[in-house]
Amino acid sequence: MNQWLKSMRKGYGKKLVSIHAWNAWIVVILAITGLMLVGGFWRELLGIGRVWLKWIHIIVGLAMLAPVVYYLILAGKHWKQLRNRPWQRVNTIVVLVLLVGWLISGIVLWQFKLAGPKMSNAALLTHDLLTWVGLPYIIYHSITRTKWLKDPARRAVRTRTSSPVQDGINSGSPVPSDQDTYVASTSSSDSRITSRDELLNDTDKPQPVYTRRAFIRSAVGLGLTVTLGPTFVSWIGRNINMKNSIDSMLENDPNRMVPLPQPMSASSPPIGGGAEGHFRVYTVTPIPSFTNENWSFRIDGLVERGQIWNWEQFVKLTRTVQVSDFHCVTGWSVYKNTWEGITLKQLLAQAGVKPEAHSVKFYSGDGVYTDAITLEQAQMDDIIIAVMHDGKPIPADLGGPVRLVIPQMYAYKSVKWLNRIELIDSEHIGYWEERGYDKDAWLPGSKTRTSSL
Numbered sequence: 001m002n003q004w005l006k007s008m009r010k011g012y013g014k015k016l017v018s019i020h021a022w023n024a025w026i027v028v029i030l031a032i033t034g035l036m037l038v039g040g041f042w043r044e045l046l047g048i049g050r051v052w053l054k055w056i057h058i059i060v061g062l063a064m065l066a067p068v069v070y071y072l073i074l075a076g077k078h079w080k081q082l083r084n085r086p087w088q089r090v091n092t093i094v095v096l097v098l099l100v101g102w103l104i105s106g107i108v109l110w111q112f113k114l115a116g117p118k119m120s121n122a123a124l125l126t127h128d129l130l131t132w133v134g135l136p137y138i139i140y141h142s143i144t145r146t147k148w149l150k151d152p153a154r155r156a157v158r159t160r161t162s163s164p165v166q167d168g169i170n171s172g173s174p175v176p177s178d179q180d181t182y183v184a185s186t187s188s189s190d191s192r193i194t195s196r197d198e199l200l201n202d203t204d205k206p207q208p209v210y211t212r213r214a215f216i217r218s219a220v221g222l223g224l225t226v227t228l229g230p231t232f233v234s235w236i237g238r239n240i241n242m243k244n245s246i247d248s249m250l251e252n253d254p255n256r257m258v259p260l261p262q263p264m265s266a267s268s269p270p271i272g273g274g275a276e277g278h279f280r281v282y283t284v285t286p287i288p289s290f291t292n293e294n295w296s297f298r299i300d301g302l303v304e305r306g307q308i309w310n311w312e313q314f315v316k317l318t319r320t321v322q323v324s325d326f327h328c329v330t331g332w333s334v335y336k337n338t339w340e341g342i343t344l345k346q347l348l349a350q351a352g353v354k355p356e357a358h359s360v361k362f363y364s365g366d367g368v369y370t371d372a373i374t375l376e377q378a379q380m381d382d383i384i385i386a387v388m389h390d391g392k393p394i395p396a397d398l399g400g401p402v403r404l405v406i407p408q409m410y411a412y413k414s415v416k417w418l419n420r421i422e423l424i425d426s427e428h429i430g431y432w433e434e435r436g437y438d439k440d441a442w443l444p445g446s447k448t449r450t451s452s453l
């Protein structure tokens with residue numbers, strides 16, 4: 001064991017440099033793929049490619065274990081070398097905490113089924129927080145510390161006192177062995193600007209050079225704040241009332257439907273205590289909002305008795321209550337949702353489907369999103385045209401006032417703001433299916449799976 005450790009530590013300086021470089025690239029790839037995973041813009045552009053992107057993110061993420069573990073083996077020696085450089089030690093710790101935090105939360109996110117909803121949600125929160133705090137930190141440090149931005153004064157100090165090995169380390173990118181905060185230890189001052197200031201006064205560097213570098217540093221800092229700040233603030237806002245996020249969606253609900261639907265006793269309080277997990281609000285359009293005036297619901301096409309309801313009529317239709325899990329194909333789930341609504345089967349029976357009909361097409365009130373299932377699939381008892389979730393009206397964010405729920409298929413079939421059902425004589429390729437999602441959206445292991453015809 002000791003022998004092995006010794007050999008691992010051999011050529012310490014070179015190894016540290018290469019770990020540093022490898023890790024920097026890994027972080028760059030993770031940052032790019034991670035940010036593409038959040039963005040609605042990329043989601044739309046990528047279609048099913050997002051699933052591949054997620055796999056790249058996970059595999060590269062797991063690969064980060066190698067440099068982190070390797071660094072930890074060398075950490076003792078590195079730590080000793082930093083003994084007179086408190087800021088560098090702080091930087092090293094910050095970066096290690098970030099990397100390990102990303103790793104642990106990332107692995108939980110990856111294995112979200114094993115981890116369960118509570119752990120997964122905590123992991124998502126941690127993963128996001130580390131990203132919003134850690135990425136700007138790393139970007140700031142790597143930009144402001146590239147060679148040409150470094151103060152000549154500092155460089156001079158370092159070259160005079162540091163060993164060749166350390167200089168080698170310094171040639172890499174930001175983490176984790178950045179040598180630059182070093183100067184802080186030569187002055188007892190806590191602020192780096194001050195310490196540099198003192199140094200420059202000591203050495204009588206020309207003022208304009210200093211001003212320019214300081215300007216660039218401030219500009220980078222300001223730029224990061226301006227670009228990432230608002231996203232960060234809105235992210236905080238969204239997560240601060242995590243627990244009651246659906247309640248707060250309802251409080252700010254732009255829909256104005258009167259009367260509000262009243263829950264049946266079976267759905268309030270919700271069966272099993274209510275949903276576990278959090279819906280990530282997905283939409284391909286701005287979130288639409290509805291009033292009694294601009295909302296209606298219709299069933300038409302190949303039916304004997306086409307029909308159109310206004311809201312007052314629609315809330316009077318007989319509803320049933322059902323508990324089901326909700327799975328997005330991109331990998332998040334919300335468990336134990338208590339949905340209350342009209343079963344599709346009942347609505348189809350009432351309308352009288354003509355024999356020529358082949359598929360049931362669903363339209364969203366957003367005017368863009370559609371999807372369809374075959375008539376055979378539409379016979380599943382658990383497909384529900386939902387009006388309530390966990391005993392409360394469905395907020396606009398989650399597709400209210402009325403959304404479709406097909407528990408045994410991936411959620412892209414569960415059209416939000418559902419306002420029209422049309423029976424058609426052919427198949428229909430839905431919004432995401434046109435963009436690469438499988439027409440067959442069956443969940444693995446679904447009970448009443450029928451052929452997709």
Ligand code: HEM
Pocket residue numbers: 026027028030031033034035037038054057058059060061062064102103105106107109110111124127128131135330331332
């Ligand atoms: C530099 C480090 C990393 C950054 C900046 C980063 C960033 C991100 C971001 C921004 C997301 C999207 C979260 C959201 O949708 O709200 C994400 C998701 C994810 N990350 Fe990372 N990540 C990093 C490292 C890792 C590591 C080490 C793993 C380990 C395997 C990992 C695994 C995952 C997984 C599984 C998801 C969920 C993807 C999904 O369900 O859509 N990440 N990451």
Ligand SMILES: Nc1nc2c(c(=O)[nH]1)N[C@H]1C(S)=C(S)[C@@H](COP(=O)(O)O)O[C@H]1N2
Pocket residue numbers: 279280281282283284285327328329364366369397398399411412413414415416417
């Ligand atoms: N109108 C509409 N319905 C939609 C979508 C959408 O973008 N627009 N996204 C689908 C996808 S991919 C998922 S995972 C769920 C997300 O539901 P949520 O936004 O309530 O979490 O809605 C589905 N129905």
Ligand SMILES: [Mo]
Pocket residue numbers: 282327328329330411412
């Ligand atoms: Mo989805």
